[in-house]
Amino acid sequence: MDLKELYQEIILDHAKNPRNHGKCNGFNHDAKAHNPLCGDKVHIYLNLGKDKNIKDLSFEGEGCAISLASASILTDTLKGKDLSFTKKLTDDFLNMIKTKSKITLNSLSEDQITTISSLSGVQEFPMRIKCATMAWHTLQSAINKKNI
Amino acid sequence: MDLKELYQEIILDHAKNPRNHGKCNGFNHDAKAHNPLCGDKVHIYLNLGKDKNIKDLSFEGEGCAISLASASILTDTLKGKDLSFTKKLTDDFLNMIKTKSKITLNSLSEDQITTISSLSGVQEFPMRIKCATMAWHTLQSAINKKNI
Amino acid sequence: MNIKNIKSAFPIFKQKINGKPLIYLDSANSSQKPQTVIDKISHFYSTEFSNVGRSVHTLAVKATNRFESTRDKVKNYLNAKHREEIIFTKGATESINLVASSFGEKFINQGDEILTTELEHHSNYVPWHFVRQKKGAIIKFAPVNEKGDVEIDEIKKLITNKTKIIAITHISNVTGAIMPLRKIIDLAKEKKIPVLIDGTQGAPHLKLDMQDLDCDFYAISCHKMYGPNGLGILYAKKKWLDQLQPYQGGGGMISEVLKEDVTFASSPTKFEAGTMQTAEVVAFSEAIKFLESLGMENIQNHENEVLSYGIEKLKRNNSVNIIGDPKERGSVICFTMKGIHPHDIATILDDDGVAIRAGHHCCQILHDKLGMPATARASIGVYNSKEDIDVLCSAIDNCKKVFKI
Amino acid sequence: MNIKNIKSAFPIFKQKINGKPLIYLDSANSSQKPQTVIDKISHFYSTEFSNVGRSVHTLAVKATNRFESTRDKVKNYLNAKHREEIIFTKGATESINLVASSFGEKFINQGDEILTTELEHHSNYVPWHFVRQKKGAIIKFAPVNEKGDVEIDEIKKLITNKTKIIAITHISNVTGAIMPLRKIIDLAKEKKIPVLIDGTQGAPHLKLDMQDLDCDFYAISCHKMYGPNGLGILYAKKKWLDQLQPYQGGGGMISEVLKEDVTFASSPTKFEAGTMQTAEVVAFSEAIKFLESLGMENIQNHENEVLSYGIEKLKRNNSVNIIGDPKERGSVICFTMKGIHPHDIATILDDDGVAIRAGHHCCQILHDKLGMPATARASIGVYNSKEDIDVLCSAIDNCKKVFKI
Numbered sequence A, B: 001m002d003l004k005e006l007y008q009e010i011i012l013d014h015a016k017n018p019r020n021h022g023k024c025n026g027f028n029h030d031a032k033a034h035n036p037l038c039g040d041k042v043h044i045y046l047n048l049g050k051d052k053n054i055k056d057l058s059f060e061g062e063g064c065a066i067s068l069a070s071a072s073i074l075t076d077t078l079k080g081k082d083l084s085f086t087k088k089l090t091d092d093f094l095n096m097i098k099t100k101s102k103i104t105l106n107s108l109s110e111d112q113i114t115t116i117s118s119l120s121g122v123q124e125f126p127m128r129i130k131c132a133t134m135a136w137h138t139l140q141s142a143i144n145k146k147n148i
Numbered sequence C, D: 001m002n003i004k005n006i007k008s009a010f011p012i013f014k015q016k017i018n019g020k021p022l023i024y025l026d027s028a029n030s031s032q033k034p035q036t037v038i039d040k041i042s043h044f045y046s047t048e049f050s051n052v053g054r055s056v057h058t059l060a061v062k063a064t065n066r067f068e069s070t071r072d073k074v075k076n077y078l079n080a081k082h083r084e085e086i087i088f089t090k091g092a093t094e095s096i097n098l099v100a101s102s103f104g105e106k107f108i109n110q111g112d113e114i115l116t117t118e119l120e121h122h123s124n125y126v127p128w129h130f131v132r133q134k135k136g137a138i139i140k141f142a143p144v145n146e147k148g149d150v151e152i153d154e155i156k157k158l159i160t161n162k163t164k165i166i167a168i169t170h171i172s173n174v175t176g177a178i179m180p181l182r183k184i185i186d187l188a189k190e191k192k193i194p195v196l197i198d199g200t201q202g203a204p205h206l207k208l209d210m211q212d213l214d215c216d217f218y219a220i221s222c223h224k225m226y227g228p229n230g231l232g233i234l235y236a237k238k239k240w241l242d243q244l245q246p247y248q249g250g251g252g253m254i255s256e257v258l259k260e261d262v263t264f265a266s267s268p269t270k271f272e273a274g275t276m277q278t279a280e281v282v283a284f285s286e287a288i289k290f291l292e293s294l295g296m297e298n299i300q301n302h303e304n305e306v307l308s309y310g311i312e313k314l315k316r317n318n319s320v321n322i323i324g325d326p327k328e329r330g331s332v333i334c335f336t337m338k339g340i341h342p343h344d345i346a347t348i349l350d351d352d353g354v355a356i357r358a359g360h361h362c363c364q365i366l367h368d369k370l371g372m373p374a375t376a377r378a379s380i381g382v383y384n385s386k387e388d389i390d391v392l393c394s395a396i397d398n399c400k401k402v403f404k405i
Ligand SMILES: Cc1ncc(COP(=O)(O)O)c(C=O)c1O
Pocket: C028, C029, C091, C092, C093, C094, C121, C123, C124, C169, C171, C172, C173, C198, C200, C201, C221, C362, D250, D251, D274, D275, D276
């Protein structure tokens, strides 16, 4: 186990300055989740276009550095992307957390890949995996659950 | 532990041919008890005179050799005795079962003492002590509880 | 491991009882524990102990992993479909109380009927008696026949449109009858009535498959299947998990706790309030390993061999009266002897190192029907052999000598 | 035994965590077990195991004697007046559920009030929430002040003639506040209101005397007082034993079982349905021996020394915010750090071998009031030393390094 792997510069940056925090304009889907054991909370908002493009994406939440960074990176990476890409990246991400496999989607910039991959250090901290994955599961619920 | 101490001739005799079995005539006190763990039951009947003499004494019950013999010996020994003697003998008996002390009441015949003492073998069989003492405790309840 | 010398896996058999080798024929009461289970408890407490699920430090991670992976093991062992169908309890008694309380609270009302049998252990009656008292429900008892079986027709006759649950044992701990579960469950499904199986005596002896059996609830005591004390399992089919209210309230089983209201976690957490029996759960994985390494079929064959040998041999003894003659018998022989009370039998047998149980075995209704306040019971576990039966039989002969019959 | 080197009595401290000595500061969650307790479990299973109370063979006699003599030991340890006041349960959670269920069923009706505090662990709230739901009762929360104490006046203010029970913790597992039990119980007695104490955090640290304290119910988790998992105690004053209905139904707790009705044994049997945790109870006697051999006063002095040292040292650290400043504190220090979430603290501390807990510690109402979803908690057991606090403090400094603050 290596703390430096877990708390990389990129993660600390996202945790301290989360991107896309708050309710995004015109959100038409949302979902929230919380982990009753540790008190972490996340609420994902998205503005999903008729064309299945995510026009806007944001989150509210409180929690540890890992959960904040994960939500922040998620919103940053998926804003503007379409649903099929979102699904693929989510699968890849969850896989990475589980098996330390690499993210290789070629529509992502190297920078984006580095950013997302910074979360893979959590793999060696089993009790923290939920912190990293909660936002991603919640995004899926939000997509599936139309906000009326 | 010695089985022969437990199942002495006298005990087997009383178990196979219990004395004073059934409801005695004119009983004016009674009480019953049972041991829910083993199913042993005893019901003591006594005809207590105004002079505090036990005019008649009997029991109904089902159970192991020890519990039958104990009830039988109890009724045989205490029929015709008064309450203060009954109390003394009961204390002596319970003491004997607990500490293997001797029964020494001098108004008892040697024969009677031998008979009662035959139950002291139970002392080495802790799970069977209740079998030997149940009738004696029940007699006390019967004395204390007037039958109306 | 070879079943024939499996005694050596159990340290208890190094003991002498009254100077004689221990012949343990009280496994229906509680089974002895293999060395591996005992060692696991010590090892876990000595090197990995921590409370589970609540802390993020190394020991807590190890303990949580072991705890939850035992749940997976149990799921596989029972061939349950979902891991959340496996709920850890204090024992079969608590498992049944949980269902009676939570199911009863929600689904049983005034005049509704609970269908059970005359064979049941108090653990599968008293919890329903509580529901009867609280709700004004009715308990119906399918009668046991003179062979010690409960016929499917008797159950069929008692089903009405008021029947809300069927609660029935897998194997009688007195007559040894193996219940016709397949038929009962088929019948119940036709009528859309849920079925709870008291599997306390089934789980240690028979291969179980929850998906195949398709009951709604199955209750298990781990201490009767070579596992540690103080642990049980409730298998509850997924469809019930959300419908049933939690049984106990406390730490771990909640989702959100406010002054005005409380919401609950999902199963299994929802049904596991408070600090669980971490060490016991962890050690139970060794009991499953033990059973799996021998193979349930082998265990069953071996036990049946010893059982049949025992039945045959006792039948030939004129002083012994065997209780029941069920179509299929599992691991239990209850008997009486003319002129010798079961308690006296048990005491005299103990002198020869033979441990049996005497009493009503928590089945008073059945014993009332039999007209016997008590019986003697020899019950068979994986470690018993035909030689054990031989010792039992000569100890039984000794009873007659002591009683001069 | 000397408290200063008592770590050697606990095999867990032979472990290295991430290559470093284990600094276990999570005892409020669950304590580690001394070798004597672990050995007792093994020894009992290996040489004396049997189900208790039900069979008459030698092993059953031994097991029953050990089981019941532990009850006597607990009675003496708690200075309870009667042995039947000692009921074995699965843990404090079950103890409180038992009282809430049995007492609530009989004595709490629509509109009646249950008085508790904002400090309570979920285990002393959710069971009462169930009563609220079932009976239409009201739960009132005595407020915690900014020091983390609940003042007696706040409790006094909330008592009405509808108050049916006061349920309150002995020591808060978050602020560490030791409740003014003497005053609360005096007040309650004046008003004839029974008092339940959640003694989960009290029992491991303070000398207890039930006759002197004179509460009605006192709930204990044995696994937090160096005893085995899966075992708890409910002390219930004699006057309640006959009044309360049994909690669970099953074997052992009955007097007579008929198809129409069931009557129950007397306490403690009445409240101990099904096969109990024999091995755990037997081994718990070693935990009591351990505590008695050290002496509760010595333990308290030692723990207070370590605690004060910890408080002082953490106060001097500007990045650390200690939760609460109660008049009397027992064995618990909750804290936060600006810019570092408690979970991250716990993970980073673990890297230095320091085991603490992070979260709401099953006290969500209190954390909501504090405006903090989570805190970090270092809790002290008999085996902790000032050196442990030093390691804790340097590990805390390391958090800042990792987070570059
Ligand atoms: C058929 C049956 N059901 C239920 C039980 C209760 O099991 P436990 O005491 O382990 O809860 C037993 C064992 O005593 C049993 O034999």
